[in-house]
Amino acid sequence: MPPHTPLLDRVTYPADLRNFSAEQLAQVAEELRAEVVDTVSVTGGHLGSALGVIELTVAIHAVFDTPNDRLIWDVGHQAYPHKTLTGRRDRIRTLRQPGGLSGFTRRSESEYDPFGAAHSSTSISAGLGMAVARDLKGDDPDKQIICVIGDGSMSAGMAYEAMNNAGSMKSRLIVILNDNDMSIAPPVGAMSAYLSRLISSRSFLNLRDLAAKMAKRFPRSIERTAKRAEEYARGILTGGTLFEELGFYYVGPIDGHNMDHLLPVLRNLRDHEEGGPVLLHVVTQKGKGYAPAEQSPDKYHGVTRFNVVTGEQGKAPPGPPSYTKVFAKALIAEAEADPRIVAVTAAMPTGTGLDSFGKRFPDRTFDVGIAEQHAVTFAAGMATEGIKPFVAIYSTFLQRGYDQVVHDVAIQSLPVRFAMDRAGMVGADGHTHAGVYDLCFMGCLPGMVVMAPSDELELMDVVATAAAIDDRPSAFRYPRGDGFGLDLPARGKVLELGRGRVMREGSKIAVLALGPRLYEAMKAADELAARGFSTTVADARFMKPLDTDLITQLARNHEVVITIEDNVSGGFGSAVLHYMAVSGLLDRGVKVRPMVIPDRLIDHNTPAAQSIEAGLTAKDIVATALTALGVADASGSTSSGSAVRA
Numbered sequence: 001m002p003p004h005t006p007l008l009d010r011v012t013y014p015a016d017l018r019n020f021s022a023e024q025l026a027q028v029a030e031e032l033r034a035e036v037v038d039t040v041s042v043t044g045g046h047l048g049s050a051l052g053v054i055e056l057t058v059a060i061h062a063v064f065d066t067p068n069d070r071l072i073w074d075v076g077h078q079a080y081p082h083k084t085l086t087g088r089r090d091r092i093r094t095l096r097q098p099g100g101l102s103g104f105t106r107r108s109e110s111e112y113d114p115f116g117a118a119h120s121s122t123s124i125s126a127g128l129g130m131a132v133a134r135d136l137k138g139d140d141p142d143k144q145i146i147c148v149i150g151d152g153s154m155s156a157g158m159a160y161e162a163m164n165n166a167g168s169m170k171s172r173l174i175v176i177l178n179d180n181d182m183s184i185a186p187p188v189g190a191m192s193a194y195l196s197r198l199i200s201s202r203s204f205l206n207l208r209d210l211a212a213k214m215a216k217r218f219p220r221s222i223e224r225t226a227k228r229a230e231e232y233a234r235g236i237l238t239g240g241t242l243f244e245e246l247g248f249y250y251v252g253p254i255d256g257h258n259m260d261h262l263l264p265v266l267r268n269l270r271d272h273e274e275g276g277p278v279l280l281h282v283v284t285q286k287g288k289g290y291a292p293a294e295q296s297p298d299k300y301h302g303v304t305r306f307n308v309v310t311g312e313q314g315k316a317p318p319g320p321p322s323y324t325k326v327f328a329k330a331l332i333a334e335a336e337a338d339p340r341i342v343a344v345t346a347a348m349p350t351g352t353g354l355d356s357f358g359k360r361f362p363d364r365t366f367d368v369g370i371a372e373q374h375a376v377t378f379a380a381g382m383a384t385e386g387i388k389p390f391v392a393i394y395s396t397f398l399q400r401g402y403d404q405v406v407h408d409v410a411i412q413s414l415p416v417r418f419a420m421d422r423a424g425m426v427g428a429d430g431h432t433h434a435g436v437y438d439l440c441f442m443g444c445l446p447g448m449v450v451m452a453p454s455d456e457l458e459l460m461d462v463v464a465t466a467a468a469i470d471d472r473p474s475a476f477r478y479p480r481g482d483g484f485g486l487d488l489p490a491r492g493k494v495l496e497l498g499r500g501r502v503m504r505e506g507s508k509i510a511v512l513a514l515g516p517r518l519y520e521a522m523k524a525a526d527e528l529a530a531r532g533f534s535t536t537v538a539d540a541r542f543m544k545p546l547d548t549d550l551i552t553q554l555a556r557n558h559e560v561v562i563t564i565e566d567n568v569s570g571g572f573g574s575a576v577l578h579y580m581a582v583s584g585l586l587d588r589g590v591k592v593r594p595m596v597i598p599d600r601l602i603d604h605n606t607p608a609a610q611s612i613e614a615g616l617t618a619k620d621i622v623a624t625a626l627t628a629l630g631v632a633d634a635s636g637s638t639s640s641g642s643a644v645r646a
């Protein structure tokens, strides 16, 4: 092997690391870091988190017998170096690209991904489940389960539920707390402050104390410990932490970028014979080794393509403001007029636009950390006292707080307003982040008002409407990405509840859209008109209450009624069909075709390609209409729309 050949080239699988010296592993880490920077500069994705766990990734795979030992990455957004070392290096530049590797861990992608993730704080629960399964099955007791969870993800209830359970059990489990003192934004809350105090305020054990401590717990490893302790003694302190109170054996904090510290500690944890869970507290830096990411860890959490030398990220040509920005603008306008309005985010101030709301109203903005369940009930509590909370959560993450939406908000009919961002498919984050279920899970709740603006202008109105609804809960959804560039007023106007609008009158086909697919419907209507089929297009605006007058009029006056939405079956179209069935409208022979996201997972891709795959484009609407009418389209084929496939 010529001396200039990167060591990384000798690594296809983790087993290839296991004969390397600590020095060689440190070199692999450096090469891996350069490769991750280079890769993400081309693919975009989650950079800072990956750079922070480079040494940890190399050390874990060098010490543990993955994939027989199970390694679970919480969230999975930091797993690019793990993917590179586990047989996927040849495809690493396909990360998040159409047909390429997922940006998260995924069971179907590799046996080295024993648990799929993308939503946070699940790793300890899943790891404990695997540990208990190992014990129940009588598998090799030395089979290790390792969960790596970040400090931000440690703020979620699930993590505590899992620790509470694990701490009372005898199953062997290793939890590595990767503490980089960052979530996407700076971390919040008492736990984060506690971790900082833990790192900074405790005295280090000396060699004798360390050996005694390790001997008590890890008798077999004492000899090795004593030999190596000098190297890492200063990095270890134990005793009296919250984790110990919860039943974990706490080790740390140690420097997560120092291979000479990581390797002996991990080996000790691997070789000990005691049962019960262990928590290794590792201190890392988000963005480590790449200056722009070290300096602005929030801006380099998730990146677009960037120039490696300057760190400058690719910018889309100036275009219309995003729905998120318009939401923030609309909410600020409402809050200027009503001092009771407050905003709640669960660790996503930038993503939800609440960073700008927070600048204007710092005392009326609450970042509760990754804690969607708490965010919802916290807002419910405020609502009982006459405060008017807007809870801005991505549709996909609101799933985490669903019982709270049902039990704490809807059943008590409290006026909490849910701003569900990232509704519909979301592009490169893929199906774990798709917000395609909320119309089902919000639309079924008694008393809940559910709105979906068709463009950013209507979003302003919807925010004003939600602010005005003060006797029951309300929810509105809007997509990731930019609006249409419409002129916006200073403040939205309050809409009449349950009233849609007709955009264009026709007589044969009617398309009733909920959300921005309205614009696809308008294009389809042009195409259908050009073919001689007079088409009505209507904007439903509300899924709940339904505009039953509008539905009645469409059903009575058209041969075909198509509904379209960015949601799976069970949402808007189902509600329309239900109404038509119970009201007898269906008995009149109208052909109804609900167009929805099909009943399968749509993988990461460009938003445009995802729309095509879902069958929700103007072309699909035309095909659906023609098929319903029994007319072959120009190509002679029948519909490929989701109405047919779903």
Ligand SMILES: Cc1ncc(C[n+]2csc(CCOP(=O)(O)OP(=O)(O)O)c2C)c(N)n1
Pocket (backbone or CB within 6 Å): 048, 049, 052, 075, 077, 078, 118, 119, 120, 149, 150, 151, 152, 153, 154, 180, 182, 183, 184, 286, 346, 347, 348, 370, 372, 397, 400
């Ligand atoms: C349930 C849930 N809520 C919110 C998010 C969005 N999210 C992804 S990563 C992240 C920050 C995680 O911080 P941490 O665990 O410390 O990892 P780091 O990025 O610092 O490596 C957040 C809020 C998510 N993935 N899942």
Ligand SMILES: CC(=O)[C@@H](O)[C@H](O)COP(=O)(O)O
Pocket (backbone or CB within 6 Å): 046, 075, 077, 118, 184, 302, 351, 422, 426, 429, 480
């Ligand atoms: C890992 C994670 O859950 C977030 O970082 C998410 O990828 C952000 O998505 P947006 O880019 O849509 O804000």
Ligand SMILES: [Mg+2]
Pocket (backbone or CB within 6 Å): 150, 151, 152, 153, 178, 179, 180, 181, 182, 183
């Ligand atoms: Mg963190």
